[in-house]
Amino acid sequence: MDFREIMADMYRNILIHYLKDQSETTLYKGQKFSRKSIEAQIPPEEIISIHKALLQELFPDIHQDILNSFDILLEVMVGYGLAYQEHQSLRTKQMEIRSEMEIAANMQQTLLGTSIPDVKGLDIGALSVPAKHMNGDYYHFVHDDGQFLNVAIADVIGKGIPAALCMSMIKYAMDSLPETRSAPNIVLESLNRVVEQNVDPSMFISMFYGIYDLNVHAFYFSSAGHEPGFFYDKRTGQFSEIHAKGLLLGIDKKTRYSQFKKEISPGDMIILLSDGVTESRTENGFIEKETLLDYIKQYLHLSAQEIVNHVYKDLEKLQNFYLRDDFTLIILRRKV
Structure with missing residues (x-):
């Protein structure tokens, strides 16, 4: 099982538990998953794909319109992910420049x-x-x-x-x-x-x-x-x-x-x-x-x-x- 499969399994457990109890503890686990995803450089659209696949698995009779709506969300997140990566890159460069300015x-x-x-x-x-x-x-x-x-x-x-x-x-x-x-x-x-x-x-x-x-x-x-x-x-x-x-x-x-x-x-x-x-x-x-x-x-x-x-x-x-x-x-x- 590769790292992304491990992350997908982790997300599956979080989603199943939350659908059962809707607890704050499970939501907090979701926040930790988000941080790990960023560290692993997993783009947001991939997480949405995992979520969509899990819904199909957990709810075989789910309405097709709901599944189709995730296609729009995927496209939105692709653009968001690119913008976020650019933002992070600029932020890193800005921090480097600031450090150089302080040294200067x-x-x-x-x-x-x-x-x-x-x-x-x-x-x-x-x-x-x-x-x-x-x-x-x-x-x-x-x-x-x-x-x-x-x-x-x-x-x-x-x-x-x-x-x-x-x-x-x-x-x-x-x-x-x-x-x-x-x-x-x-x-x-x-x-x-x-x-x-x-x-x-x-x-x-x-x-x-x-x-x-x-x-x-x-x-x-x-x-x-x-x-x-x-x-x-x-x-x-x-x-x-x-x-x-x-x-x-x-x-x-x-x-x-x-x-x-x-x-x-x-x-x-x-x-x-x-x-x-x-x-x-x-x-x-x-x-x-x-x-x-x-x-x-x-x-x-x-x-x-x-x-x-x-x-x-x-x-x-x-x-x-x-x-x-x-x-x-x-x-x-x-x-x-």
Whole structure:
């Protein structure tokens, strides 16, 4: 007796017992039979054929119309079985892709991970949260010989694995720069040439690059089409945008970038972010700039990292805990 004959005999016993007692126990046996049939890859139409044959055996005088109705059910189940197999195949592939994405995300976190430096005279907070598995945002700190703190924040116009690969390339291009970094505009021009030569023309990268001079407390910065940050003036208690314009990385290898300077007094803050922060969305559309700044104002008495964490949680709650874009927020505050 082969396996299918064994399954047919099992189904016969279940059917006979149920016709006699209609018990819940027998129905449960039917569920177990169903699971075994799936494991044995027995298609549903074959089970219907077994059921039809058993009815003919148990009820020789059964009306022919009833038996004929099983022919329709057989055809329906053939289509259902094919659709179910396709569904299972797609589900398996989806699980494989999800597993690969999780591995890729872990690798990205390892490759692009950067630590927040402990810098005398500065309070630093940073947080980057991907909207999906892979992060299209990137931030990086380099504390050189103690005199300068370099900070970069970038955003790939694109998502998923291609964006992650672009960020990996940017990270290693930045690592290849001299330890004593030159001016921010020169850094962007160097990275721009790398991106233009190595990235698909359909993908572009925005980046803000700044160098904080710890000796004179001046912040030098340049932007390649990145979201404008904010400056908090402790003396006046006012926020203002950090204006720095420049072409996205990867458009034209001959692009030149302007450099700007900001004097930093005790208590002043530099706020850098990606568009996932300013473009947080509610049912009524994007949040206003003033809304974001109001959230920051609530937590000015806290450390920079606590401010970043609280603002993220507030904006996440505002969006019903669903991020539509990668979120990156950095705060540099000169200690009083």
